[in-house]
Structures are given as structure tokens and as C-alpha cells.
Amino acid sequence: MKHFKHMTGPYILWSAAFIVIPFLLIILYAFTDGGLSLMDASFSLDSFQEIIDPLYVTVFSRSFQVGLITTALCFLLGYPMAYMITKFDEKVQPILILFTTIPMWINLLLRTYAWISILSDNGIFNMLLGKLGLAPVSIMYTGISVNIGLVCNFLPFMILPIYTSLSKMDPALLEAAYDLGANKLQAFTRVVFKYSLPGVLNGVILTFLMAISAFVIPKLLGGGQYTLLGNLIENQFISVGNWNFGSAISFILAVVILFTISFLKRIDPDDED
Amino acid sequence: MKKLVSVLLIAVMVLSLGLTGCGKKDKEKPVLKIFNAGEYIDKSLLTEFEKAYNCRIIYETFDSNESMYTKIRTGETYDILVPSDYMIERLIKEDYLAKIDWNQISNKENLNPDVMGQKFDPDNEYSVPYFYGTVGILYNKKVVDKADLADGWNLLRNKKYKGDIYMYDSERDSFMVALKALGYSMNTSNKTKIQKAYRWLVKQRDTMDVVYVTDDVIDNMISGNKSIAVVYSGDGALIMSENEDMDFFEPEEGTNMWTDCMVITKSCKNTELAHEFINFMCDVDNAYLNSQEVGYSSAVQPAFEMMRDNDFKGIDAFIPRTGHDKDQVFRYQKNTLRKYYSELWTKVKAY
Amino acid sequence: MKKLSTSKIFYCIYIGIIFAFFYLPIAVTMFFSFNSSKSLTHFTGFSMRWYVNLISDNEIMAAVSVSISIAIFATIIATILGTITSIGLSKCKKIVRELLLNVNNVPIMNPEIVTAIGFMILFSSLRISKGYMTMLLAHIAFCTPYVITSVYPKVKTLDPNLVDAALDLGATPFQALYKVLLPMLKEGIFAGALLAFTMSFDDFVISYFVTGNGVSNISIIVYNMTKRTNPTINALSTIVISIIFLTMLVVKIVPYIVRKRRKETLHEKIS
Numbered sequence: 001m002k003h004f005k006h007m008t009g010p011y012i013l014w015s016a017a018f019i020v021i022p023f024l025l026i027i028l029y030a031f032t033d034g035g036l037s038l039m040d041a042s043f044s045l046d047s048f049q050e051i052i053d054p055l056y057v058t059v060f061s062r063s064f065q066v067g068l069i070t071t072a073l074c075f076l077l078g079y080p081m082a083y084m085i086t087k088f089d090e091k092v093q094p095i096l097i098l099f100t101t102i103p104m105w106i107n108l109l110l111r112t113y114a115w116i117s118i119l120s121d122n123g124i125f126n127m128l129l130g131k132l133g134l135a136p137v138s139i140m141y142t143g144i145s146v147n148i149g150l151v152c153n154f155l156p157f158m159i160l161p162i163y164t165s166l167s168k169m170d171p172a173l174l175e176a177a178y179d180l181g182a183n184k185l186q187a188f189t190r191v192v193f194k195y196s197l198p199g200v201l202n203g204v205i206l207t208f209l210m211a212i213s214a215f216v217i218p219k220l221l222g223g224g225q226y227t228l229l230g231n232l233i234e235n236q237f238i239s240v241g242n243w244n245f246g247s248a249i250s251f252i253l254a255v256v257i258l259f260t261i262s263f264l265k266r267i268d269p270d271d272e273d
Numbered sequence: 274m275k276k277l278v279s280v281l282l283i284a285v286m287v288l289s290l291g292l293t294g295c296g297k298k299d300k301e302k303p304v305l306k307i308f309n310a311g312e313y314i315d316k317s318l319l320t321e322f323e324k325a326y327n328c329r330i331i332y333e334t335f336d337s338n339e340s341m342y343t344k345i346r347t348g349e350t351y352d353i354l355v356p357s358d359y360m361i362e363r364l365i366k367e368d369y370l371a372k373i374d375w376n377q378i379s380n381k382e383n384l385n386p387d388v389m390g391q392k393f394d395p396d397n398e399y400s401v402p403y404f405y406g407t408v409g410i411l412y413n414k415k416v417v418d419k420a421d422l423a424d425g426w427n428l429l430r431n432k433k434y435k436g437d438i439y440m441y442d443s444e445r446d447s448f449m450v451a452l453k454a455l456g457y458s459m460n461t462s463n464k465t466k467i468q469k470a471y472r473w474l475v476k477q478r479d480t481m482d483v484v485y486v487t488d489d490v491i492d493n494m495i496s497g498n499k500s501i502a503v504v505y506s507g508d509g510a511l512i513m514s515e516n517e518d519m520d521f522f523e524p525e526e527g528t529n530m531w532t533d534c535m536v537i538t539k540s541c542k543n544t545e546l547a548h549e550f551i552n553f554m555c556d557v558d559n560a561y562l563n564s565q566e567v568g569y570s571s572a573v574q575p576a577f578e579m580m581r582d583n584d585f586k587g588i589d590a591f592i593p594r595t596g597h598d599k600d601q602v603f604r605y606q607k608n609t610l611r612k613y614y615s616e617l618w619t620k621v622k623a624y
Numbered sequence: 625m626k627k628l629s630t631s632k633i634f635y636c637i638y639i640g641i642i643f644a645f646f647y648l649p650i651a652v653t654m655f656f657s658f659n660s661s662k663s664l665t666h667f668t669g670f671s672m673r674w675y676v677n678l679i680s681d682n683e684i685m686a687a688v689s690v691s692i693s694i695a696i697f698a699t700i701i702a703t704i705l706g707t708i709t710s711i712g713l714s715k716c717k718k719i720v721r722e723l724l725l726n727v728n729n730v731p732i733m734n735p736e737i738v739t740a741i742g743f744m745i746l747f748s749s750l751r752i753s754k755g756y757m758t759m760l761l762a763h764i765a766f767c768t769p770y771v772i773t774s775v776y777p778k779v780k781t782l783d784p785n786l787v788d789a790a791l792d793l794g795a796t797p798f799q800a801l802y803k804v805l806l807p808m809l810k811e812g813i814f815a816g817a818l819l820a821f822t823m824s825f826d827d828f829v830i831s832y833f834v835t836g837n838g839v840s841n842i843s844i845i846v847y848n849m850t851k852r853t854n855p856t857i858n859a860l861s862t863i864v865i866s867i868i869f870l871t872m873l874v875v876k877i878v879p880y881i882v883r884k885r886r887k888e889t890l891h892e893k894i895s
Contacts, residue, residue: 007712018765022742084635103646105868109846110861114649117664121498141484213735224442224485227623240615241343250738331838488851
């Protein structure tokens with residue numbers, strides 16, 4: 001029985017080197033002021049004081065807003081989709097799910113790139129509007145284009161877990177509810193929705209997590225003035241070179257996310273761990 | 274099924290070994306690592322150089338001088354860099370650059386004497402000019418009222434053009450615009466003036482809905498997505514050659530006269546090859562090809578003249594303004610000042 | 625039954641709209657890869673010039689081979705590492721197990737960009753020159769947790785006495801592992817490997833922060849090229865997407881056909 005015990009050895013070392021130490025380094029940079037090198041670093045809370053600046057608070061709240069809007073849109077679009085898929089024939093369902101999954105396999109950059117040519121001011125969308133005799137609209141480099149990009153990329157991550165939960169539900173349950181006198185709405189809220197709750201939670205966590213820390217999509221579709229947390233972090237590391245400040249923002253972001261997830265997971269009735 | 278999987282796995286492994294193996298032969302060749310701005314070279318020249326000198330070029334690009342500097346500070350090494358004037362001054366001061374051996378640059382006489390010997394490197398000990406130009410405003414003749422051009426940089430705050438403006442996402446150039454609009458020197462270290470410029474920029478982005486772009490400005494302006502853009506003269510020339518509606522002007526309040534140069538780093542091991550490359554880029558035919566591709570004004574005078582008289586005939590953006598007393602060259606900033614600027618710039622964008 | 629079909633029509637329309645939202649941008653990209661001009665809005669005529677460009681573009685081809693080879697190596701190593709760890713996990717002390725599983729969850733839950741800068745800081749404080757190796761290490765590091773999350777639950781469902789039985793019957797520990805455990809974990813391992821491969825192949829954020837020396841994968845090259853209109857990217861997209869599409873269809877539909885045929889032969893045999 002003891003034979004395989006030591007098989008965790010390599011991964012203990014590996015995760016120490018590639019998970020624990022990087023995280024500790026971020027914390028180290030966040031709480032010091034030595035610039036790019038750790039040699040002459042000393043403890044300091046300067047970076048955190050800087051974050052309190054109302055301006056960075058704006059970035060935080062904008063990121064949360066984008067995260068919430070994206071998650072809400074994904075939920076509103078994704079839930080009906082998942083629900084409708086379960087109403088199809090059992091042979092058709094896997095095909096519909098397959099077509100929901102395929103976009104997830106296609107490179108995010110390529111999908112975002114596709115949106116650029118459609119949404120830009122002289123792009124396909126405005127060309128079509130023009131053909132219909134409508135005035136062109138400026139979508140590219142605004143919050144709208146960013147949200148479109150985010151929703152398009154993250155929607156499958158909402159649909160799939162909800163579908164998984166819903167498809168596990170025994171249809172007899174619904175009949176039982178009707179037999180017991182529930183109307184359609186009651187049957188839905190008390191039975192169907194409750195049953196799909198674990199899936200909803202998973203979907204919400206996934207999309208929110210991805211949306212709040214997104215930085216490629218906002219950068220490509222939002223332009224340089226559309227700064228979210230991810231962009232702020234990238235900017236600090238790539239162009240400004242203030243690793244202390246960048247680490248401080250990353251640290252806060254990570255703590256907020258890890259905290260939120262463990263909080264949400266606690267609500268999840270299905271989670272056994 | 275199991276067999277299929279293992280056959281697939283083996284096939285895949287052989288394939289990937291083959292893929293990485295292809296590079297093996299190249300690995301024995303001398304390597305030259307070049308770090309240049311994006312969209313700033315005719316890439317076919319790189320292949321040509323590789324063939325002619327039997328070497329391998331590792332070519333990387335950066336968004337801005339600042340991001341290039343950060344990369345170097347974090348320990349990345351390159352052989353040749355193509356930074357701008359003020360960044361060269363910084364790199365010299367911080368001891369990152371090796372001296373140029375001009376004896377190895379046989380094409381030296383092709384270089385335009387006017388762009389040589391500038392203050393950031395008075396004797397061109399470290400730098401060989403590559404492209405030069407100014408920063409100006411590109412505008413759509415059909416949309417922008419000629420009379421409004423008298424506003425100079427303040428055109429960028431004319432409410433008529435709200436939502437119709439691209440700014441360039443570059444720390445120093447954006448502050449240059451604001452400082453010049455306010456009538457200050459673009460090299461000022463006076464904090465109240467910098468604060469005023471900062472407020473100018475914040476006000477601009479709040480009231481004008483500007484979009485900060487980098488190289489994407491080129492295609493966006495070629496297809497006329499917006500009517501006004503702050504651009505480098507070279508990008509302006511390229512856009513004008515593709516879109517006749519566009520015109521370029523340098524505001525009277527003065528602008529940034531910049532020079533981008535090729536420099537060799539201290540960490541460069543094969544300096545001979547690096548010099549060969551620089552010399553190769555100073556060759557008239559190569560410089561001409563290069564200038565044709567990127568649209569910038571070449572420091573190689575014969576190539577510049579060929580472009581001016583043929584390809585870009587009548588495109589005024591290709592001939593950068595000279596001799597205007599309010600035009601300036603960016604100078605080195607002390608670290609504290611640089612940090613001050615970059616913090617404010619982050620704020621302008623993040624607001 | 626009639627009533628159901630009206631709502632079915634509505635369902636079909638809704639699902640159709642969502643699919644259009646997913647696939648139209650991709651279709652448009654693919655369509656313009658065959659354009660004879662550089663425009664991405666006006667189709668001027670059919671041509672294969674962007675495909676010719678693509679094949680002759682060394683930079684893009686190098687990126688394709690980096691993406692593929694990194695994905696393969698990362699998948700193989702992450703799958704092996706993840707599988708042996710999962711097996712080991714079920715046998716070790718509770719504290720170690722819980723601790724390791726929690727640590728393992730960090731890269732999955734952490735925002736990708738935070739993981740990415742963690743690697744970046746790690747490599748540059750160790751003064752490791754960034755490039756192919758750093759990218760590979762980072763990819764293994766962020767793929768392994770996903771392998772563990774898909775293999776470990778399968779390990780938990782196994783009968784703990786299985787290995788003992790094998791050992792008692794005279795199998796060496798290696799044989800017990802290879803002949804008893806692994807076949808039973810096949811499904812989980814395969815799912816984990818598949819996940820690892822796609823994660824690695826699609827990755828942008830982590831690769832972007834840990835690469836150097838001119839090594840770039842498909843995502844990075846696309847990112848650098850989006851600044852200028854370049855239908856060569858459309859051609860690349862079209863090829864990548866077609867391959868993925870075909871693979872997915874084959875992977876999903878072939879087993880279906882095989883199963884069907886098996887049933888048929890079974891019927892034949894019975895009758």
C-alpha cells in the first residue's frame with residue numbers, strides 16, 4: 001500500500017517551485033520598494049498607498065462592472081440556451097453541445113481578431129448598416145465592443161455547466177411538481193432553477209473570473225484608454241517597469257478572486273470537497 | 274484503440290522532434306538579436322541579410338521606447354536596438370551601449386549630415402541614424418475645416434471633432450502635445466507645468482472621447498475611420514500615400530523632432546556582424562526598400578531623395594519640418610522625473 | 625404535440641441566433657482569407673495569395689511549430705506528472721493531500737495574468753533567459769493542475785484494495801501500476817491530456833509574459849499582427865479553425881458511427 005505514496009514527491013517540489021514561490025515573489029514585490037531588483041528592497045507599503053488613489057479605485061470598479069455586466073449577459077443569454085438544448089431529442093443534444101464547445105477550442109486571439117474587422121468604424125457591421133440606409137455607429141474602442149468580445153468568448157463557459165446540471169435532472173421531478181399543483185413559473189423557479197444552481201454557480205464563477213482579469217480583449221477592442229485591471233498590471237510590468245505597483249495590484253486581484261470563489265463555493269450544495 | 278493511440282503518440286513525437294530539429298542546423302550559425310519598434314522594417318531585408326552573411330536573425334519588436342527599456346532593465350539581452358534620441362541618451366548614461374566603430378560602416382557617407390551629431394550623442398559615438406521625422410496632426414481634408422488648423426495642437430480639443438480623434442499611446446509624445454499646446458518646453462521638469470499638461474490631457478480625454486492607439490492608427494486612418502490623428506510624420510506619409518483625403522501639418526507651437534538610431538549593446542558578442550548589419554541598412558538600395566515599406570524619412574540621404582522625388586512625390590509629411598525655432602528634441606529625464614511622468618501617463622489612460 | 629413544436633421553432637431560432645453570434649465572426653474571417661485584395665470589408669475576387677504568403681512567411685510557420693511542439697511536450701509531461709501525482713495523492717497523509725490539492729487549485733482559480741507575472745518574476749529573478757524553455761516550463765506548470773483535477777476524482781473512485789490484490793498475486797508495483805491502475809484511469813487521463821493540450825495550444829497571456837529571444841506561438845504572432853490589416857492572419861485562422869473543426873467532428877462522430885456499426889453487426893449475428 002505504501003508503494004505509491006512517494007509518487008507525490010515530484011509534484012510537491014514542482015508546485016513549490018512553480019506555484020508557491022512565484023506567488024511569494026509577487027507578495028514580496030508588492031510589499032517592497034526596490035524597483036526591478038530585490039537586492040536593495042526594503043519593506044514598504046507605498047504601492048498600496050498608491051492604489052488608494054481615486055483613479056485606481058475607478059479602474060477597480062470599472063473592472064468589476066465589466067465583470068458583472070459580462071457575467072449577467074452570459075447568464076441571460078446562456079441559461080435559456082442551456083435550457084432549450086435539454087428540450088431537444090437526446091440524439092440532437094450532443095450535436096448542439098458540440099457546436100457550443102467548438103468555439104472554446106478556437107484560439108481566443110483569432111476570435112477577437114475576427115471581431116475587429118466587423119466592429120471597426122468602417123467595418124462590416126457599419127457597411128451593412130449603410131446598405132440598409134442607416135447611419136453608421138461607432139462601436140469599436142468603446143465599452144460595447146469590449147463587452148461583445150468578452151460575451152462571445154465566455155458564453156460557452158456559462159452554457160456548458162448549466163446544461164450539465166440541467167441534463168442530470170430527472171424529468172419526472174417536473175411532472176411531480178405539476179401534479180402537486182405547481183404552475184409553470186413555480187415549477188421552474190422551485191424545481192428546474194434550483195436543480196441547475198450548481199451549474200449556474202460554476203458558470204458565474206468561471207465567466208466572472210475570466211472577465212475581471214481579461215486584458216487582451218479590452219486591449220484589442222477597447223484601445224489604450226480602456227483600462228481594466230489586467231491592462232493596468234500589464235502596463236506596469238511591460239512598459240512602466242514598476243513591478244512593485246504591478247505586483248500590489250495583482251496581489252489584491254488574486255486575493256479578491258480567491259476569496260470570492262471560496263465564498264461562492266460554500267453556497268454550492270453539490271460540492272463535496 | 275490502444276495501438277492507435279500509441280502510434281499517434283509516436284508519430285506526433287517524431288514530428289515535433291523533426292520540427293525542433295529543423296532549427297538545429299541554423300543554431301550553429303552566428304546569431305544577431307535585434308529589437309526594433311513594430312512595423313518599422315522591411316522584413317525581406319532581414320532574410321536577405323541572413324542569406325548574405327550566413328547568420329540567423331532573432332527579431333523582436335516593441336510598442337514604445339519605455340517598454341524596450343523595461344525589457345532591457347529586466348535582464349533581456351539584445352545585440353542591436355533601434356531606440357529614439359532621448360532613450361539613446363539614457364542608455365548611454367546607464368552604460369548599456371557599446372561604441373560604434375565607424376571604420377566598419379563603409380556606407381557612412383550616405384548618411385544625412387543634418388541628422389548626425391545631435392545633442393543626445395554629439396559625435397555619434399554610439400548611434401547610427403535610421404529614420405527621423407516629427408510628430409504632427411493628420412486630418413481628413415473633407416471633414417476638418419482649414420480654418421480650424423490655426424488652433425494648432427488645441428485642434429485636438431475642438432469640440433466639433435469630439436469622438437473623431439486618435440491620440441498616440443506614447444508617454445512622452447502625448448505630454449509633448451499638451452506641453453506645446455500650453456506653450457511650454459516639452460523637456461520641462463517644472464512640476465506645475467507638468468501638472469497643467471496632465472490636466473490638459475485628462476480634460477481632453479473626458480471631453481473629446483479620444484482613443485489611444487499605437488500602430489493600429491495606420492490602417493484606421495487609411496480607411497478613414499476617424500478624421501484626426503496624432504501621428505509620426507512617417508506614418509503620416511504612409512497613410513497619405515494610400516488615402517488622398519488625408520493631409521498632415523505640424524502645429525506652429527512647435528513639435529518633437531525625433532531621430533531613431535541603430536545602436537549596439539554592450540552585451541553584443543558578435544560586434545562585427547552587428548556592424549555589418551548596420552552598414553547593410555545604410556546601403557542606398559536597402560534603405561530605399563526599407564523607406565518604401567514603412568513610409569518614414571530615411572537617414573540615408575540618397576534613399577530619402579529617391580523617395581521624395583518618386584514614390585512620395587507631393588506628400589509633405591515625408592519632408593519633416595526643419596528650422597522651426599519652437600521645435601525641440603527630447604532630452605534625457607532623471608529617473609525621478611521619468612517616474613513622475615509615467616505615473617501621470619498611467620493615470621491619464623486609466624481614468 | 626402541436627403545441628410543443630411551436631415552442632421548438634422558437635428554440636431553434638434562439639439557438640440559431642446564439643450560434644450565429646459564435647460562428648459569424650469566424651466565418652467572416654475565413655471568407656476574407658480568400659479575398660484577392662487586402663480589404664477585410666470588400667470582397668474583390670477569389671484568390672489564394674494569402675495562403676501562399678502564409679506558407680512563405682517563416683515567422684508565422686515558426687510560430688505554428690512552436691505552438692504545436694510546446695503543446696505536445698507540455699501535454700505529455702503534464703499528463704505523466706499529473707497522473708502519478710493523482711495516484712500518489714490517494715495514498716498519502718490527509719494533511720499533505722489537502723495541502724497539495726489546495727495549492728494545486730491556485731493556478732486554476734487565480735487570474736491568468738497573475739499566474740503569468742508570477743512566472744515572469746520567477747524567471748527573471750533566477751536570471752533565466754526567456755525563450756522556448758521558459759515557455760515550456762510555464763505551460764507544464766499551468767497544465768498539470770488541470771490534469772490532476774480530471775484524474776484525481778477517478779482515482780478516488782477506485783477500490784483501494786485493487787493494488788494490494790495485484791501485489792498479492794505477484795505483480796511488481798510497476799506492473800500493478802501499468803496493468804491495473806492505468807487502464808482503469810484511462811478516461812480521466814485522456815480527458816486531462818485533451819484539456820492540457822487545448823489550454824497550452826490556445827494560451828496567450830502566460831506565453832506573452834514568459835517568452836523571449838524571438839520565440840513566439842500563434843497567439844503572440846496574431847497579437848503582434850493585429851495592429852495592421854493582414855489577411856495572412858485570416859488564412860492562418862482558416863487553417864487552424866478548419867483543423868479544429870474537423871478533429872472535433874471526427875473525434876465525436878467516428879465513435880458514434882463505430883458504435884452504430886457494432887450494433888448492426890451484433891444484430892446480424894443474432895439474426
